[in-house]
Amino acid sequence: MPYVRFLNAVAKARRPSPIRQLTELLQKSPPTMISMATGMPNAEQFPFHEASFTLKDGNKVHISPSEMKNCLQYQATPGLPELRSWLKTMQKTIHNPPTWDLSGRPEQMDLMITTGSQHGMATVCDMLVTHGDKVLTANPLYSGTIAIMKPLGAKFIDIKTDAHGIIPEHLSEVMSAWPDKEQPHHSDSVNIPKLLYCVPNGDNPTGAGLTYERKAKIYAIARRYNLLILEDDPYYFLQFNKPRGRSFLSMDVDGRVLRFDSFSKMLSAGIRVGFVTGPKALLEKVNYNLQASVLHTSAVSQMIVYKLLEHWGLEEFLRHTEEVSDFYQGRKDVLLAAANEHLQGLAEWHEPSGGMFFWLKLLGIKDSHDLIMNKAREKEVLFVPGSAFTAHKDEKSQYVRACYSLATDEQMFEGMRRLAELIKEHQGKL
Ligand code: PMP
Numbered sequence: 001m002p003y004v005r006f007l008n009a010v011a012k013a014r015r016p017s018p019i020r021q022l023t024e025l026l027q028k029s030p031p032t033m034i035s036m037a038t039g040m041p042n043a044e045q046f047p048f049h050e051a052s053f054t055l056k057d058g059n060k061v062h063i064s065p066s067e068m069k070n071c072l073q074y075q076a077t078p079g080l081p082e083l084r085s086w087l088k089t090m091q092k093t094i095h096n097p098p099t100w101d102l103s104g105r106p107e108q109m110d111l112m113i114t115t116g117s118q119h120g121m122a123t124v125c126d127m128l129v130t131h132g133d134k135v136l137t138a139n140p141l142y143s144g145t146i147a148i149m150k151p152l153g154a155k156f157i158d159i160k161t162d163a164h165g166i167i168p169e170h171l172s173e174v175m176s177a178w179p180d181k182e183q184p185h186h187s188d189s190v191n192i193p194k195l196l197y198c199v200p201n202g203d204n205p206t207g208a209g210l211t212y213e214r215k216a217k218i219y220a221i222a223r224r225y226n227l228l229i230l231e232d233d234p235y236y237f238l239q240f241n242k243p244r245g246r247s248f249l250s251m252d253v254d255g256r257v258l259r260f261d262s263f264s265k266m267l268s269a270g271i272r273v274g275f276v277t278g279p280k281a282l283l284e285k286v287n288y289n290l291q292a293s294v295l296h297t298s299a300v301s302q303m304i305v306y307k308l309l310e311h312w313g314l315e316e317f318l319r320h321t322e323e324v325s326d327f328y329q330g331r332k333d334v335l336l337a338a339a340n341e342h343l344q345g346l347a348e349w350h351e352p353s354g355g356m357f358f359w360l361k362l363l364g365i366k367d368s369h370d371l372i373m374n375k376a377r378e379k380e381v382l383f384v385p386g387s388a389f390t391a392h393k394d395e396k397s398q399y400v401r402a403c404y405s406l407a408t409d410e411q412m413f414e415g416m417r418r419l420a421e422l423i424k425e426h427q428g429k430l
Helices: 009-013 018-028 065-072 081-094 117-128 143-152 168-176 212-224 280-292 299-342 369-378 409-426
Strands: 051-054 060-063 109-114 134-138 155-159 195-198 228-232 257-262 274-279 347-349 357-362 399-403
Touching: 009 117, 009 280, 051 299, 060 065, 060 299, 065 299, 081 109, 081 299, 109 117, 109 280, 117 143, 117 228, 117 257, 117 274, 117 280, 155 168, 168 212, 195 212, 212 228, 274 280, 299 357, 299 409, 369 409, 399 409
Parallel strands: 134 155, 134 195, 195 228, 228 257
Antiparallel strands: 051 060, 109 274, 257 274, 347 357, 357 399
């Protein structure tokens, strides 16, 4: 699939860094290679020697002195080879992208490690979005994505949603409304959207999850109108309905999906390890961007993640994801019960399909901003006002986002009781 249409001027101008290329070459060289090429520091001078992590089950994961020396050093930009290889096998096992053949044929797909998935998204948007570009999204939209795309000049085109996320029929309607001369088969079309962004599971902020049928319809529309799909899926493992739904990546016969995964909810948010999977030709540009910016994600973080995954193996990792998912499902059930007890007639909601968020529509309230930012604080309860999740200037929102990851059962019931009181006060019922 030709990608030139999707790249902005910055991405087209990026070139590989000769020094970074040498770092990759050195990684693959035999120990007999004499290198006076790259400007690497001498790792013998670093004070760290080895490390050992104790897991919650009492097992220990050890980073040996030679592994330590390796991860304290500059690494190739796409990530630690052993971690990339582990993750490629995982993606192949879970998503089995149709164009990904790990055994022999030149690969059309690739995987790069990023400093959390948001870093991956920011880097990709840096190379795809030109000022004035139209991006198809849900509204409300993850605030981090607004923060990335808006300053780049993206114009957000809202696609209608319901409890199951983006409605494909509306997407189709929006795209077919563009005049024929703007359609992608006209090579100079610049106005028609090229990008579709979505959080397919446990959406932040709505908790919605796209069904397989919807994904298949959306993918077909993306093919018809030559769209790239940005599949931002940090809540993939937090789907409450089992078996987990298939990803866009799993149906990507063309190479039009860039998938963003995160370890933030499964292993650690602070460790800052995520990964992007997608067409090799696009990831090459991501590579050039990172070569010019962070050089690579912390190799110490990568090594810690790798040693844990190596120790566990895929099966144990997947078992862990089930445990984490069960935990969040339990938290969701408590918040649901608390909302049922206190908010009947005062708010409306859909039960989250996964993730960590509950999206509440406050009845009789035009804009939740003041209520949440001021009055709720006085009552000592915190939520995020819905206006934080709209990209449109001055758009009001009658929604609030409640996160059920941290609060205790008692706090959730009390939090919903306080919210109910606030709504009643606002409606003049108290
Ligand atoms: N995308 C979405 C939809 C999120 O909710 C989050 C986490 N708040 C991220 C991306 C960022 O995840 P990471 O920690 O992997 O950067």
